[in-house]
Amino acid sequence: MRSASDSRTEENDIELPSLVQEFFERGRRAHARRVQRRRGLVGLLLTGFASAAVVFAIQKMKADEQRDVASYQWQRAEQQRKVASRQRAEALFESGRGAYDRGDLVEARAKLRAAIEGGVSSPPARRLWYQLQRDPRRWSEEMAGALYDVAI
Secondary structure, eight states: OOOTTSBTTTTTTOOOHHHHHHHHHHHHHHHHHHHHHHHHHHHHHHHHHHHHHHHHHHHHHHHHHHHHEEEEEEHHHHHHHHHHHHHHHHHHHHHHHHHHHTTOOHHHHHHHHHHHHTTOOOHHHHHHHHHHHHHHSSOOOSSSOOOOOOOO
């Protein structure tokens, strides 16, 4: 079967005029250019989408890596905060014991309470708390001079 661009008609098998032949040839070339241009654009779009997919995949890998590093650093910081909190509580306990030894019961109670809230629950801490609870004094003060009256 012949196409419309053939130089002869099917019915009569006659030669078409050169102007008609040129018209058909130009139409065929224009169609071929449009098809080629369309194929090029489709190829360009596919290449662009593939490039974008590769870029996004690389970005996701880097973001995942950064998230893992941040998670590890957060866990380490959390552990260090716990250690620091425990050390602070131990220091408060030791300071409270020193205050009790000096006779400053208010400071001893406050520091021991803070130490227990901070996580110190060792037998020496419980023993000191028991001693503070059993001590009837709530407050004491050394006076420089003679004391005659006290009003509270």
